[in-house]
Amino acid sequence: KKFRLAVIPGDGIGKEVVREGMRVLQHMAEESDGNFSFESDYFPWGCEYYLEHGKMMDEDGVEKIKDHDAIYFGAVGFPGVPDHVSLWGLRLAICQGFDQWANIRPVEFLPGVPRRLNHPNVDDLNWILVRENSEGEYSGIGGRNFAGRGTGNEVAVQSSLFTEKGCERIIRFAFDLARTRDRKKVTSVTKSNAQQYGMVLWDEVFARVSKDYPDVETDQWLVDAMAAQFVLHPEELEVVVASNLFADILSDLGSALAGSLGIAASANLNPERRTPSMFESVHGSAPDIAGKGVANPIGTIGSAALMLDHLGLKDEAVQLNKAIEETTRQGILPRDLGGSFDTVDVTDAIIKNLAKV
Amino acid sequence: KKFRLAVIPGDGIGKEVVREGMRVLQHMAEESDGNFSFESDYFPWGCEYYLEHGKMMDEDGVEKIKDHDAIYFGAVGFPGVPDHVSLWGLRLAICQGFDQWANIRPVEFLPGVPRRLNHPNVDDLNWILVRENSEGEYSGIGGRNFAGRGTGNEVAVQSSLFTEKGCERIIRFAFDLARTRDRKKVTSVTKSNAQQYGMVLWDEVFARVSKDYPDVETDQWLVDAMAAQFVLHPEELEVVVASNLFADILSDLGSALAGSLGIAASANLNPERRTPSMFESVHGSAPDIAGKGVANPIGTIGSAALMLDHLGLKDEAVQLNKAIEETTRQGILPRDLGGSFDTVDVTDAIIKNLAKV
Ligand SMILES: CC(C)[C@H](C(=O)O)[C@@H](O)C(=O)O
Ligand SMILES: CC(C)[C@H](C(=O)O)[C@@H](O)C(=O)O
Numbered sequence: 001k002k003f004r005l006a007v008i009p010g011d012g013i014g015k016e017v018v019r020e021g022m023r024v025l026q027h028m029a030e031e032s033d034g035n036f037s038f039e040s041d042y043f044p045w046g047c048e049y050y051l052e053h054g055k056m057m058d059e060d061g062v063e064k065i066k067d068h069d070a071i072y073f074g075a076v077g078f079p080g081v082p083d084h085v086s087l088w089g090l091r092l093a094i095c096q097g098f099d100q101w102a103n104i105r106p107v108e109f110l111p112g113v114p115r116r117l118n119h120p121n122v123d124d125l126n127w128i129l130v131r132e133n134s135e136g137e138y139s140g141i142g143g144r145n146f147a148g149r150g151t152g153n154e155v156a157v158q159s160s161l162f163t164e165k166g167c168e169r170i171i172r173f174a175f176d177l178a179r180t181r182d183r184k185k186v187t188s189v190t191k192s193n194a195q196q197y198g199m200v201l202w203d204e205v206f207a208r209v210s211k212d213y214p215d216v217e218t219d220q221w222l223v224d225a226m227a228a229q230f231v232l233h234p235e236e237l238e239v240v241v242a243s244n245l246f247a248d249i250l251s252d253l254g255s256a257l258a259g260s261l262g263i264a265a266s267a268n269l270n271p272e273r274r275t276p277s278m279f280e281s282v283h284g285s286a287p288d289i290a291g292k293g294v295a296n297p298i299g300t301i302g303s304a305a306l307m308l309d310h311l312g313l314k315d316e317a318v319q320l321n322k323a324i325e326e327t328t329r330q331g332i333l334p335r336d337l338g339g340s341f342d343t344v345d346v347t348d349a350i351i352k353n354l355a356k357v
Numbered sequence: 358k359k360f361r362l363a364v365i366p367g368d369g370i371g372k373e374v375v376r377e378g379m380r381v382l383q384h385m386a387e388e389s390d391g392n393f394s395f396e397s398d399y400f401p402w403g404c405e406y407y408l409e410h411g412k413m414m415d416e417d418g419v420e421k422i423k424d425h426d427a428i429y430f431g432a433v434g435f436p437g438v439p440d441h442v443s444l445w446g447l448r449l450a451i452c453q454g455f456d457q458w459a460n461i462r463p464v465e466f467l468p469g470v471p472r473r474l475n476h477p478n479v480d481d482l483n484w485i486l487v488r489e490n491s492e493g494e495y496s497g498i499g500g501r502n503f504a505g506r507g508t509g510n511e512v513a514v515q516s517s518l519f520t521e522k523g524c525e526r527i528i529r530f531a532f533d534l535a536r537t538r539d540r541k542k543v544t545s546v547t548k549s550n551a552q553q554y555g556m557v558l559w560d561e562v563f564a565r566v567s568k569d570y571p572d573v574e575t576d577q578w579l580v581d582a583m584a585a586q587f588v589l590h591p592e593e594l595e596v597v598v599a600s601n602l603f604a605d606i607l608s609d610l611g612s613a614l615a616g617s618l619g620i621a622a623s624a625n626l627n628p629e630r631r632t633p634s635m636f637e638s639v640h641g642s643a644p645d646i647a648g649k650g651v652a653n654p655i656g657t658i659g660s661a662a663l664m665l666d667h668l669g670l671k672d673e674a675v676q677l678n679k680a681i682e683e684t685t686r687q688g689i690l691p692r693d694l695g696g697s698f699d700t701v702d703v704t705d706a707i708i709k710n711l712a713k714v
Pocket of ligand 2: 551581
């Protein structure tokens with residue numbers, strides 16, 4: 001089968017790591033004996049494009065990539081371009097344009113990586129964060145009384161929007177995902193004691209939906225206690241479902257505990273498959289190390305594994321993840337993990353290990 | 358000088374740890390050669406009081422303790438009493454009644470405690486979280502369209518309120534606190550890329566206020582990256598100032614990294630000293646271990662140290678903190694820190710160590 005990929009390297013190290021991810025994917029296709037192949041269209045969107053054209057992507061950008069099977073994304077952000085421009089102008093435009101309402105972020109403790117977490121079973125830790133990706137604290141609702149400006153009396157309101165439908169679909173998604181794992185367990189994270197509207201609605205939907213999954217164990221935590229639980233009892237975590245903001249915080253925390261943000265993979269899914277889904281590492285464009293060839297490609301290559309899985313190439317996804325693990329086990333580590341290997345070396349090792357696993 | 362304390366042990370282990378904290382304070386007063394003494398009034402408020410009287414505290418509760426020099430608080434929460442009742446009915450009623458708008462929470466890596474964080478300088482780590490304690494994400498503004506109930510179309514809005522005055526006073530407080538430390542540095546935490554109203558107002562105020570403190574180094578982080586920074590580069594942290602919710606999450610994270618929530622102390626301050634301030638551990642009432650005498654008293658005794666400092670007994674505050682450190686260094690640890698010492702034993706050791714330090 002031939003898959004059409006829309007490839008958006010973006011800025012900074014985004015370009016370097018997407019190049020490596022594509023190299024891995026092409027290699028796997030070549031080795032597949034004609035079983036599958038990729039046709040890739042590259043889009044030069046991002047901050048440099050913005051500085052030249054005054055826009056992060058083409059006006060009809062979403063239209064241009066709507067028939068692709070998946071989107072492979074690097075990172076955006078560049079000195080001189082305000083965060084909200086780069087973010088809303090491209091990444092969030094795609095997430096929202098394609099209703100990619102489920103974001104999944106595995107937290108993996110890769111072997112051989114020096115880790116900041118002391119834990120008796122540190123090598124076996126892994127769990128998945130399921131992030132609500134369409135509403136909640138990122139709704140963009142609010143305002144400021146500009147009339148108050150300069151008087152010292154200014155006030156700003158920032159509102160989160162939680163819909164029953166939005167809560168229900170992400171919570172069901174988490175339960176369905178839990179059923180595919182050995183230990184079937186979903187942990188829900190809110191802050192209902194301090195936020196009595198949105199978070200309580202979420203809790204109620206969680207209680208209702210969980211009745212449809214009597215085979216799945218459940219657990220409910222407050223976000224502050226959950227941050228502590230990530231440190232103290234991560235072995236209790238399997239599938240963790242949380243709002244847009246809470247999962248954002250917890251996913252960075254999880255990958256830091258596992259060693260570095262550079263290893264964190266992510267998938268922005270439209271689970272109904274009406275529109276393409278997007279696969280990207282969690283880290284940013286890191287202008288400080290861009291162009292040096294030292295970026296960690298693991299998050300982006302891991303995101304390619306999530307993409308393979310989404311495209312139905314389940315065995316290949318497993319194989320790629322194993323090749324990544326084998327590579328870190330061999331101590332072939334980029335600089336952010338305490339090693340001295342370059343982006344290309346790490347990728348070469350992963351490609352070589354594909355044959356071994 | 359005689360200090361009048363309002364003592365509110367609350368529920369569960371709150372009672373056990375406050376008893377120990379008071380034992381330490383009385384001991385220090387006796388040893389002070391008449392330099393200072395405490396007169397304590399006990400208030401039996403909390404969930405058991407609620408189950409008997411239908412209210413968490415007396416109607417004129419705030420009035421009853423308004424002339425005390427400080428409030429020493431245990432913990433509230435009890436099975437059968439909804440969280441929002443116990444919380445808003447007592448702790449938040451006091452915080453708000455007395456405009457205790459600054460919450461400080463030191464993160465201390467005590468010696469001798471098994472810690473979950475691998476870090477080359479783990480024994481030297483310590484920083485202070487300054488939490489905005491009066492508004493932000495805890496404003497309680499919002500609602501649900503109950504008309505939508507049962508239709509699957511329900512929607513909830515939860516709003517955060519940030520005022521320029523509220524931001525300014527807590528940010529100034531953080532800068533003033535930074536000036537009292539060896540390394541003068543303030544780190545501000547927001548999420549301005551996703552929340553463009555409240556958080557951007559905070560950032561603007563931070564930029565403005567920082568100009569008045571050219572001697573203080575500054576740093577600004579997004580909350581997700583800051584959670585990772587707690588794990589990866591905590592040696593960079595000195596005074597960290599954040600909104601109500603973000604500091605809540607980060608303070609639990611900090612104490613978990615340092616070993617347990619049981620060691621975390623906290624002060625809810627009215628910095629203008631118009632009204633009494635409140636000192637309490639961060640942990641909850643822990644009904645599961647209540648009555649067994651095994652609770653960790655360190656968070657509450659550390660909060661007594663914060664109280665001594667606030668009452669002007671600076672040397673005594675330092676002495677008490679040193680006695681706590683000496684105790685953990687000797688391996689006299691309660692169960693949550695991996696030891697086998699009871700609440701009373703740990704306190705006895707701290708009292709004994711007061712003479713040594
Ligand atoms: C009980 C809860 C509302 C409270 C808070 O979030 O403020 C607690 O977590 C704390 O840290 O003091
Ligand atoms: C760039 C930022 C808005 C974004 C987010 O919070 O969603 C990032 O932190 C992420 O984790 O994808």
